[in-house]
Amino acid sequence: MALFTLGINHRTAPLSVREQVAFHAEELRRALGDLAGHGRVYEAAILSTCNRTEIYCQAESPEYALRWLTEYRHLPDGEVAPYLYAHPGREAVRHAFRVASGLDSMVLGEPQILGQMKEAARIAREAGSLGTTLNKLFQQSFSVAKDVRSGTAIGANVVSMAAASVHLAERIFGNIAEQSVLFIGAGEMIGLCATHFAAQAPRHLEDVTAAAALGVDLHMHPQARTLIEQRMREHSERKNEAFEPTRADNLQRLQMACLPQGAQIIPNPFNRIPGFSVGHVHCFPGFPIMTWPMMEWVLDSYYTPWQHLRDWCELALIVSGRQEAVLTALMQHIEQQWPDVKVFSLPSINHPVYGSHIELGVKGAKQSVQAAFTALQQG
Secondary structure (H helix, E strand, C coil), X not given: CEEEEEEEECCCCCHHHHCCCCCCHHHHXXXXXXXXXXXXXXXXXXXXXXXXXXXXXXXXXXXXXXXXXXXXXXXXXXXXXXXXXXXXXXXXXXHHHHHHCCCCCCCCCCCHHHHXXXXXXXXXXXXXXXXXXXXXXXXXXXXXXXXXXXXXCCCCCCXXXXXXXXXXXXXXXXXXXXXXXXXXXXXXXXXXXXXXXXXXXXXXXXXXXXXXXXXXXXXXXXXXXXXHHHHHHHHHHHCCCCCCCCCHHHHHHHHHHEEECCCEEECCCCCCCCEEEECCEEECCCCHHHHHHHHHHHHHHHCHHHCCCCCEEEEEEEXXXXXXXXXXXXXXXXXXXXXXXXXXXXXXXXXXXXXEEEEEEEEEEHHHHHHHHHHHHHC
């Protein structure tokens, strides 16, 4: 029996893979109970964020945790294995120290991950899956993270996505104190962004739900409720469990059916959880694997007469070894030079041909795209 870390993160897997093994906070206790009762996994904690899912465990082999993960998420054999890393013993400890200190984060040194690790340890403790070994690992990781933050300059620069959004806004709009800022949404990241922007004392700042922004009330949408209940029932059947509609986590999931008054459903072919439209305002989930087909449905359902009205084209190239932030000035320059052209960038990790890269391109009026693309290549 040994200590292992089994995981997947933003460096090893694209979002479409990471989202298949992500865990919502309300399902972690249930998942940990299932994992700890799986057989040869004796202690377990799950750290699940937008950029990583990691299982810290005391087990005979990481294979048991991998087998549990694929069965619990009903994934085909080999679906996620190519993207996983497994660290045994001392390497697992070293990895936990790096994660807690923000050294393994997408934004180097960001502090949110430490709080997320503490929350993962707390949930595992409450679920009864945190034993002596993992408790020592987490407590030592928290201590190391504190020493790193106090003894180095890792926190001197921008250290979170929320802080980065403020700096980007300042580059685009200038002094935030002279701006009005509107946030639409109620998630954790919206809250963090609002906190960082508020510190800049903008002229006006407001955080609203989509319903409030549209000036209508929320209500339980009957069709959305039916779709979400169907999704929950199918999930229970796959796990050979009875569907319990009044269970606390299922009641929480039903809140996704509370939509603005007058909303029309946007079907979600991935997991049935719908988006919605109110007039020409369309709201989608944030995962690209869901958003893309839902956007296609909206375009084909509502905007077919508007398609192909202009002579439009798109050109792109592959950029390796560069970060998006380095390319921002060039992208802004091209859009200023050619107002009828839009520049786009699509980062990708572990592409089978290009590896980690950015697809950088221009799209717009055909007469301007070629000149803008030439400037992009030369830039």
